[in-house]
Amino acid sequence: MALDESNTFESLYSQGQAIRRFPDEEVVALCGRQRGFSVGLDLGAGSGRNLIPFLLSVRCQGFVIASDLAPSGLKSLADWFCNHGAVKVTPQELLTDAAELYSNIQVTGDHCIYAIQRRASGGMDPLDLCSIGADSETIYLITLCAPMQHLFLNKDSVDIIVNRGSIFYLNSDDIQKCIFVMYSILKPGGTCLVSFKSDHDGRFLTGAKQPESPTVRIVNEGAQLGLKLEFFDLERVNRSMSIFQNIKVGHVEILHPTASYAYADWIVYGYKS
Numbered sequence: 001m002a003l004d005e006s007n008t009f010e011s012l013y014s015q016g017q018a019i020r021r022f023p024d025e026e027v028v029a030l031c032g033r034q035r036g037f038s039v040g041l042d043l044g045a046g047s048g049r050n051l052i053p054f055l056l057s058v059r060c061q062g063f064v065i066a067s068d069l070a071p072s073g074l075k076s077l078a079d080w081f082c083n084h085g086a087v088k089v090t091p092q093e094l095l096t097d098a099a100e101l102y103s104n105i106q107v108t109g110d111h112c113i114y115a116i117q118r119r120a121s122g123g124m125d126p127l128d129l130c131s132i133g134a135d136s137e138t139i140y141l142i143t144l145c146a147p148m149q150h151l152f153l154n155k156d157s158v159d160i161i162v163n164r165g166s167i168f169y170l171n172s173d174d175i176q177k178c179i180f181v182m183y184s185i186l187k188p189g190g191t192c193l194v195s196f197k198s199d200h201d202g203r204f205l206t207g208a209k210q211p212e213s214p215t216v217r218i219v220n221e222g223a224q225l226g227l228k229l230e231f232f233d234l235e236r237v238n239r240s241m242s243i244f245q246n247i248k249v250g251h252v253e254i255l256h257p258t259a260s261y262a263y264a265d266w267i268v269y270g271y272k273s
Contacts (some may be wrong), residue, residue, distance in 0.1 A: 006217035015238060023050045024164050026267055030193055031057035032124060041065045042184065043148050044166030048077030051141070054160075055116060056124050060137040061098040063105065065158075067144040067151060068161035074143040078114060081141060085130035086114040089140075097249045098140055106154040111144040132152040134251070149177040159191040161185070168230045175230060175240065183272060185241045192270040198251060203230045203259020215228040237266045 008099050014044070020041065031040070031053040040054045045066035054064040068074055082088070091113065094102055102113075120137040122128030146152070149170060161182050170176055232240070234249065241247045250267040 009254065020261045023053050026193060026195075027164055028053045028124070029163050030160065030162070030191065034191065035192075038062045038101060038160045039065070040160040041067065041158045041162070041185070043075065043151070043161055043178075045073070046070075046166070047073045048080065050162060050164060051077065052126050052129065053124065054162075055118065055129055055139060055141065056122070056126070060120070060139065061095050061101070061103060061193070062224050063098070063140045063142055065105075065107070065142045065144055065153075067146055067148065069147045074145055076142050078112065080194045081114060081116060081130075086116045086141065088201050089113050089115045094140070095138060100136070102140075104154060105157045107142060107151075108152045109142060109144060112144050114141040114143070115139075116141055119228050126156040142191075147174075149174040149181060151181050151185070155184050156187050158185045159187055159190050162189070163192075163194045164193055167194060168232075169227065170230065171228075172230065179240060179243060180230050183270070186270075188272055190272050192213075192272070194268045194270065196237055196266040196268065197229050197238070198253075198264035198266050199231045199233045200251070200262075201231060201264040202252065202256065202259070203229065203263075205261070232266060234266070237268060241268055241270050245273040246271040 009060060012238070027050040033058040037057065038059055039062060040058055042048075042050050042054060044053065046066045051064060058064050065192040066074065066077060072086075091099070091102060094113070110258065114272050117130060118139050119128040129145055132215045135188045142153070146168065163178070163182065167178055170178060179194075186192055218226050237249060238247070242244075248269040248271075251264065252267055254265045255262045
């Protein structure tokens with residue numbers, strides 16, 4: 001991702017333009033299916049849209065890592081959780097099981113750890129988060145400021161990785177670096193969920209084509225004006241994810257609320273044996 005595009009995201013978050021929305025339904029379903037995992041990673045977390053299902057599904061004393069390259073986005077999500085009862089802690093203050101798990105993950109770089117209380121007998125109700133009482137347990141959120149293609153975590157240390165809505169802002173080389181990073185840190189038996197911008201997306205037809213085809217510079221998206229997007233056909237999706245032993249590809253289209261075209265994404269699950 002070029003420097004000017006990194007600054008665009010930092011500007012969006014620092015000015016409060018990145019509104020926290022409901023979590024993506026694919027992420028909710030994945031976390032529900034994998035409930036009880038030890039370590040989850042939201043890669044390109046932004047302001048924390050998809051963190052709630054992660055935090056409701058991770059095991060007691062487990063970790064959810066929110067990684068993004070924009071410090072203001074991470075500060076926004078950390079402030080929100082702290083305003084709802086999360087407490088910043090040091091590695092020395094981790095509970096016993098969590099301390100061992102943290103040592104195995106080997107988080108490096110600019111990161112912070114937050115302890116969050118959750119109702120132990122709860123399900124997928126967001127009200128079960130930040131619930132302090134006799135029936136509460138501790139889970140941990142780590143905010144990690146790093147480019148997704150240069151993320152340093154221990155090999156085979158993460159159960160679930162989600163990259164929903166960000167990898168396509170990278171250039172072609174960095175996209176492949178990011179996929180290699182995800183594969184490396186994913187545990188055998190783990191699941192990776194990635195979304196790629198589809199060549200059926202209306203912006204692929206209406207944007208300004210760039211020399212590094214199939215890259216398009218967005219010309220009609222308001223706050224994201226001028227950002228570049230990489231678009232993928234199905235063959236490129238399969239080729240990009242070929243490092244995984246098994247992949248499952250789906251496709252979704254959502255009509256733009258005010259324009260006459262649809263957003264379109266490839267939804268890809270990668271499985272590591």
